[in-house]
Amino acid sequence: MEKQYGVVGGRPWAYWLSNSILEYFRADECRSFVVEKNGEVAAFYSYVIDKARSVGTVGYNGVAKGHQGTGIGSLMMDRVMDGFRSEEMEYATVLVADNEEHVPALRNYEKHGFHRLTGYHELVQKL
Numbered sequence: 813m814e815k816q817y818g819v820v821g822g823r824p825w826a827y828w829l830s831n832s833i834l835e836y837f838r839a840d841e842c843r844s845f846v847v848e849k850n851g852e853v854a855a856f857y858s859y860v861i862d863k864a865r866s867v868g869t870v871g872y873n874g875v876a877k878g879h880q881g882t883g884i885g886s887l888m889m890d891r892v893m894d895g896f897r898s899e900e901m902e903y904a905t906v907l908v909a910d911n912e913e914h915v916p917a918l919r920n921y922e923k924h925g926f927h928r929l930t931g932y933h934e935l936v937q938k939l
């Protein structure tokens with residue numbers, strides 16, 4: 813929306829996103845981790861466990877720009893999949909936007925065994 817309409821709600825997209833990430837981390841069923849490299853934060857990842865359905869869902873994750881393309885994202889996905897198995901999940905899911913910015917993420921998920929289940933359309937209009 814910011815790309816199309818400019819700043820929404822008087823604050824940049826990163827502000828709203830970081831708030832929703834922090835909210836997501838607070839849930840009991842959420843597991844969240846930080847990756848450090850040489851004493852600095854290089855990445856973070858998270859996932860949610862749904863014990864009733866035996867479904868693990870990959871959550872917010874990202875590698876700092878200076879560390880991208882060095883294998884950390886792949887390592888994080890290995891850890892997520894290990895986490896799902898150790899919590900006895902039967903299925904793993906993830907939602908990923910169908911845009912250019914998420915091409916690396918989509919490829920990383922496919923590399924770790926995910927395949928496309930369905931697509932969603934996110935629609936918008938300015939009122």
Ligand SMILES: CC(C)(COP(=O)(O)OP(=O)(O)OC[C@H]1O[C@@H](n2cnc3c(N)ncnc32)[C@H](O)[C@@H]1OP(=O)(O)O)[C@@H](O)C(=O)NCCC(=O)NCCS
Nearest residue numbers: 873874875880881882883884885886908916917919920923
């Ligand atoms: C997605 C992301 C976490 C990958 O982390 P990374 O440390 O750069 O990834 P890696 O170096 O471990 O590469 C893992 C795989 O990702 C894919 N990948 C990484 N960079 C890519 C790029 N520029 N283009 C296409 N695929 C890419 C490849 O499949 C790669 O495996 P390969 O090298 O064996 O082909 C990182 O690009 C990122 O933080 N993106 C922005 C935030 C984001 O999209 N988060 C996911 C939200 S759903």
